[in-house]
């Protein structure tokens with residue numbers, strides 16, 4: 308296993324400032340001794356784009372097997388240095404010395420998620436995050452939780468047993484939860500248009516044609532963004548005048564102890580980003596979890612027993628801590644299929660990782676997915692085995708940046724607790740109402756066009772329980 312002893316990492320801006328962490332990340336000052344990143348061979352023009360879209364997981368594994376912890380690829384019209392492993396995650400996400408900037412996300416999603424929290428950096432990011440924190444504080448979560456449970460119950464009342472495309476049902480349910488909890492309104496006639504707009508903005512990220520050509524994914528993403536802006540801008544005055552317990556109101560009212568608050572533009576930009584960040588990641592997590600439970604009936608029964616023991620009624624906030632086996636299964640699902648498989652950054656200052664030069668201006672990316680599947684760190688990483696997270700094995704504790712589905716450092720997911728609360732609340736009601744199965748040997752194909760979703764939308768059979 309990799310040596311994780313503190314020592315050998317020095318950032319380029321402060322060579323004397325040795326930080327506790329990974330191996331072999333070195334000072335930019337002595338870059339002469341460093342190697343260039345191995346350049347992965349690929350097709351002219353399109354580079355490795357199609358290989359990534361066809362099967363990102365196999366592609367990333369191949370990169371690691373061929374080149375080790377650092378590999379440079381051409382894809383989606385740019386070059387990117389992939390950095391693999393927990394040390395790489397720590398180096399980039401902890402970001403001592405501000406060597407990496409999040410603004411580079413703009414290359415993929417800038418026109419669609421302009422000035423979303425994840426795309427801001429350093430002092431500006433810190434200020435916006437401090438304001439936004441109040442919308443994710445404990446009392447705010449309590450309000451969201453109650454509203455959420457009522458929506459989940461009425462959504463599931465409408466589900467019929469039999470075969471269904473589970474991903475579609477879950478996506479529509481998380482959108483409706485978002486309408487209620489984030490926007491504070493019942494899903495209206497424009498719910499489908501908004502759902503489509505989200506999908507278009509997210510799918511646009513990995514367009515091969517990256518300009519506004521009618522009919523293309525980029526074009527659809529731009530149109531989606533405009534629709535979302537119009538929607539939230541129109542609703543803003545009423546929200547400011549009559550705030551409720553929803554996230555939109557909270558963002559309008561949010562302020563730091565120094566009195567800083569968001570402008571109208573900030574509220575609209577943050578709303579669009581947060582809705583996207585919440586909606587797709589939770590849907591993907593739930594789909595992957597239900598897929599695993601459909602394939603592992605023993606685990607499905609174990610979680611159902613836990614839900615029965617907690618009780619059939621509405622959950623209290625304290626009940627969330629009673630989901631012990633469920634928490635293990637969620638963690639394992641997020642390990643096997645991290646909903647955000649790569650995190651891009653821009654290099655602000657010459658630096659290096661594992662003896663390889665990372666020049667100022669380059670794009671780097673860490674990959675939770677790859678790190679979550681390294682056989683050096685995990686026992687049988689391809690197996691769904693929630694107990695690896697239990698106290699007896701605690702495989703994730705082998706390195707502080709080994710399990711990072713929510714990222715880490717300054718940009719670590721602000722909606723982590725919201726997301727876990729939503730997944731548990733949905734799972735609780737779903738397991739008590741339905742048993743679900745997939746045919747023997749079924750393997751869910753993945754669509755990697757953007758965030759990984761089930762290519763076949765996950766056909767699953769639901770059997771109603773009394």
Ligand code: HEM
Nearest residue numbers: 424425584585588592647712713714718720721722725726
């Ligand atoms: C299981 C569900 C989720 C996963 C796996 C997930 C994953 C992530 C990851 C990996 C990042 C870090 C991005 C980076 O470092 O570049 C992130 C950031 C973020 N997430 Fe989540 N997320 C989830 C749910 C949510 C939810 C429910 C919300 C909102 C309610 C949310 C809002 C955000 C926001 C606003 C950021 C940007 C934080 C910042 O830059 O300071 N996420 N998320």
